[in-house]
Amino acid sequence: ASNQHKLKHPVRVGWRQIPDSEALRYLIVDQGHHRVLEIDQDSQIHWQFGEQGEAGDDAFHLDTPTDLQWTPDRTWLICDANNGRVLEVSQEGDVEQCFDRESYGLSRPVCAMRLWNGHTLIVDAELFQILELDAMGVVKERITYYKTGMSTDLRLLEPSRLIRLPNQDLFLYNERKAIQILPSQKKLLWFSSLDKIQTLASSQA
DSSP states (O other), rough: OOOGGOOOOEEEEEEEEEESOOOOOEEEOOOOOOOEEETTEEEEEEEESOOOTOOOOEEESSEEEEEEEEETTOOEEEEGGGEEEEEEOOOOOOOOEOHHHHHHOSSOOEEEEETTTTTEEEEEEETTTTEEOOOSEEEEEEEEEOOTTTTTGGGGOOOOOOEEOOOSSSEOOOOOOEEEEEGTTTTEEEEEEEHHHHHHHHHHH
């Protein structure tokens, strides 16, 4: 493999299917190289954003990205965590929207998701918040899932994945812990360490 294909601390791998085709593309967050990229099953790079090995905060660079989503709007949603922003980027590599620290009060956004209704969910790991923005980028909800004074058992540090359940509850987890949030009442519904879930699953097997 060439130097372009070398990864450094990849933290997220996803996939998407090419329309009218059975071909898959793999979406990789190459965090240590401050870039995100899309490759095919033959490891051919079809798209990337960020300069390999160069951190920066302009319209062409990233600093420690954490998440990448191909949206229903045929754009890329990138969590640029250390720059405190989420970028929406076109297939051509142009920044179409920037949800940043100044406009949205973000500190360390680590997960982002574009919903089918055009809304965007952003998880801020440092503020323990989930923001829901409408299609115009206006904040509709700001849910704080951990506050000072709550038991540290409930505190989820650096979530790595956000899932929206069919009932619209939000499920957040990392390699140690999972929590479920009821957005309509802005409250934590459930939490568990993953080793407890694995132990329960093993006992029922």
